[in-house]
Amino acid sequence: MFWDYDRxxxxxxxxxxxxxxADKRVQGLPSRxxxxxxxxxxxxxxxxxxDVVRHYSHGCAVGDVDNDGFPDALxxxxxxxxALEKPG
Amino acid sequence: xxxxxxxxxxxxNLDDSLWSSSAGWGDLNGDGTLDLxxxxxxxxxxxxxxxCATTGSRPDVCPPRRFDPLDDVxxxxxxxxxxxxxxxxxxxxxxxxxxxxxxxxxxxxADLDVYVANDTTNNFFISTMAAEGSKSxx
Numbered sequence: 001m002f003w004d005y006d007r008x009x010x011x012x013x014x015x016x017x018x019x020x021x022a023d024k025r026v027q028g029l030p031s032r033x034x035x036x037x038x039x040x041x042x043x044x045x046x047x048x049x050x051d052v053v054r055h056y057s058h059g060c061a062v063g064d065v066d067n068d069g070f071p072d073a074l075x076x077x078x079x080x081x082x083a084l085e086k087p088g
Numbered sequence: 089x090x091x092x093x094x095x096x097x098x099x100x101n102l103d104d105s106l107w108s109s110s111a112g113w114g115d116l117n118g119d120g121t122l123d124l125x126x127x128x129x130x131x132x133x134x135x136x137x138x139x140c141a142t143t144g145s146r147p148d149v150c151p152p153r154r155f156d157p158l159d160d161v162x163x164x165x166x167x168x169x170x171x172x173x174x175x176x177x178x179x180x181x182x183x184x185x186x187x188x189x190x191x192x193x194x195x196x197x198a199d200l201d202v203y204v205a206n207d208t209t210n211n212f213f214i215s216t217m218a219a220e221g222s223k224s225x226x
Contacts, residue, residue, distance in 0.1 A: 054097075
């Protein structure tokens with residue numbers, strides 16, 4: 001998904017990574033967040049905490065849920081939802 | 089990490105342990121705040137995983153229709169976040185295996201409608217009439 005979470009006019013990219021069935025468990029894989037900059041894309045998954053697997057991920061949707069003018073994101077999936085927001 | 093350039097995963101009140109396939113944001117009730125529609129797939133789990141096989145008798149996951157669909161959930165916005173709708177039955181009963189959802193004014197009546205793409209069954213369209221607080225399905 002393309003969005004501009006920091007509103008710097010460079011599109012950012014969010015990749016829900018899905019998961020797998022292994023060892024009789026549903027295992028998610030770490031999603032990725034790439035921040036667009038004037039020099040290209042930088043992997044900020046760790047900074048955003050999105051590299052921590054919370055669930056098997058499927059889709060994502062963008063909306064400014066806290067009404068602060070910056071778009072937030074929600075990742076759907078098997079067994080949970082993950083919210084991404086700009087820190088207050 | 090702080091500042092305009094950061095974004096982080098946050099704890100939220102979105103308590104949903106079901107199989108959510110997709111979601112859409114939009115002002116569904118016309119109150120000026122953002123609402124959230126979460127579409128769910130089926131009630132498959134490792135505990136509910138009956139044996140099925142392909143035509144070649146190779147073990148496989150059962151097809152979607154073998155499982156019960158799950159109700160979708162709508163969270164209504166407060167301007168600072170979203171809260172689950174008290175009466176969830178309002179949006180339940182559209183029994184399908186949902187894959188994707190779009191919130192868009194399909195019928196051109198100046199409010200958001202819900203269009204859901206389903207797996208192996210017909211898609212459906214929920215026409216909302218926010219001013220009257222009601223909806224209908226097509």
